[in-house]
Amino acid sequence: MDYIAQFKKETTLILLSAGNSTRFSQNGFPKKQWLRIKSVPLWKHLVDVFSSFGFEKIWVTASGDEMTYAQKYFPHIVEGGETRTQSILKALEKVKTPYVLIHDVARFYPVGKVIEALLDQAYHQEVSCVAPRIKVADTLCCIDGSYPKREGLYMIQTPQISKVETLKLALMSGEFSDESSAMSAFGEKVAYIEGSPLLHKLTTPDDLFFAKSILSPPSQQIFCGGGIDIHGFEEGKKMVLCGVEIESPVGFKAHSDGDVGIHAVIDALLGAIGAGDIGEWFPDTDEKYHNADSKLMLQKINAFLQDVGYEIVHLDLTILAQAPKISPYKIQMQEKLAELLGIGRHQINIKATTAERLGFVGREEGICVLSQASLQFRQWSEL
Incomplete structure (x- = not known):
């Protein structure tokens, strides 16, 4: 799959790590992006993982107070905005490639086969965005007490790959929770691939029970x-x-x-x-x-x-x-x-x-x- 290796050279990775982590950081607990994996923060661990997957152009968003400190670990840091959408738009100013792969640092275990499938779909299909998704497994209940059918419902994950110029225009039209919803609202075609339960998202400290079965513990130095x-x-x-x-x-x-x-x-x-x-x-x-x-x-x-x-x-x-x-x-x-x-x-x-x-x-x-x-x-x- 030589075309995949070439496609990676045409794709910039953006790791989103500028969030306040309010639901996670309680009682003196670190922000989830700064949980230490051995001696490096989680976001830098993900930089290393994606680098091992063959991505050479990588930018990481960080909050203003953490910018200088984050640059001690990795030089390509860009200050994030107040929202996810604003952070992406700021990071996109650094992107020179036609495609961008965007990933939330909270999804701590990037799955190689999912990434390969994303790139394959983006290469072969005429779409503006490709996103991974998994079927909803649990019973759903709405605030009004009704129970919608879960058949045909999916949970969207990251990373997602998008055409850079189209994504910029889509994000400038409003605030969105992810790239696929922005592209869809903008009238662009979105393709989906099978995601993975391993792309689990750290949201509260309870999620660490899953994380510690995968990630190395912090150094005790x-x-x-x-x-x-x-x-x-x-x-x-x-x-x-x-x-x-x-x-x-x-x-x-x-x-x-x-x-x-x-x-x-x-x-x-x-x-x-x-x-x-x-x-x-x-x-x-x-x-x-x-x-x-x-x-x-x-x-x-x-x-x-x-x-x-x-x-x-x-x-x-x-x-x-x-x-x-x-x-x-x-x-x-x-x-x-x-x-x-x-x-x-x-x-x-x-x-x-x-x-x-x-x-x-x-x-x-x-x-x-x-x-x-x-x-x-x-x-x-x-x-």
């Missing part, structure tokens, strides 16, 4: 990151350290609220997952972070690391301060950080020391905090 932050004192400003208000005649001189403890923790977390530093995420040149609450900044970073598949194992902080005294607040700080991060207090250690009157800390001009963070992949396969 530990990732460590370090953070350090220093702030001088400023009179007339409230002092907040590790989210706790400290009795002091001075606060921290900073663009934000200056919580030097939380800033060190943020850098440690970002360092552990390789996602830059606090200055990249919250630049002091941006007015929206003027007097910003560092607790909210920490929660944003914590939500991001959970979304991309990590969980915190342990945090260790060392606070260097000649004044004020830190020891009376250590338990409160542990409790506050645990609350903000959704972890146990036992996972956080805080140490405090003076500088023996040496340097700027010893002269009571400011405080320095060092933080170490240990993280691991969320072990979804153990659920």
Whole structure:
């Protein structure tokens, strides 16, 4: 089937991975596209699978917050839109081939024979789109209590192959749940092939019971990151350290609220997952972070690391301060950080020391905090 190999060269693959994954990501669970297969995210695992099938031109959609991070794994990332249709239209701007194969990352097990059948049909038939479908097996019930016959009803799957220019026009006419419905609504002919139950879609965490029989579990390696932050004192400003208000005649001189403890923790977390530093995420040149609450900044970073598949194992902080005294607040700080991060207090250690009157800390001009963070992949396969 040499024509199939040639047809693949005329086809660009788009993997849709920009969704919010709201039904799946609950209680700190990662977005489904970032579930780790060994050490790579699910979407990158699918890039590798489709590459092994002979697809050379591949683009992946990602949400804006994840763009830079995703490019550490794969260079051809395009920012998705607010809807599936908008994401596809953005990705199609990158496509230079006459055909496009579009696949939802949530369908975690691409079936080679289905893909070959799609390409064969698209090659031999004069249609604008080919989609896989399977018969409905369960009894159906409508909201009004009626029971429609399931004979002649099908569930549409991905991947689907389409003519690029026709698909662009179809998608620009409205919002659609998939390419075949867009093409059909636009008056184009759609062909169908037999799909596969293996093209099961991850929708809720319960679907992992099927996924873990097919996909490799996450690696159990530990990732460590370090953070350090220093702030001088400023009179007339409230002092907040590790989210706790400290009795002091001075606060921290900073663009934000200056919580030097939380800033060190943020850098440690970002360092552990390789996602830059606090200055990249919250630049002091941006007015929206003027007097910003560092607790909210920490929660944003914590939500991001959970979304991309990590969980915190342990945090260790060392606070260097000649004044004020830190020891009376250590338990409160542990409790506050645990609350903000959704972890146990036992996972956080805080140490405090003076500088023996040496340097700027010893002269009571400011405080320095060092933080170490240990993280691991969320072990979804153990659920």
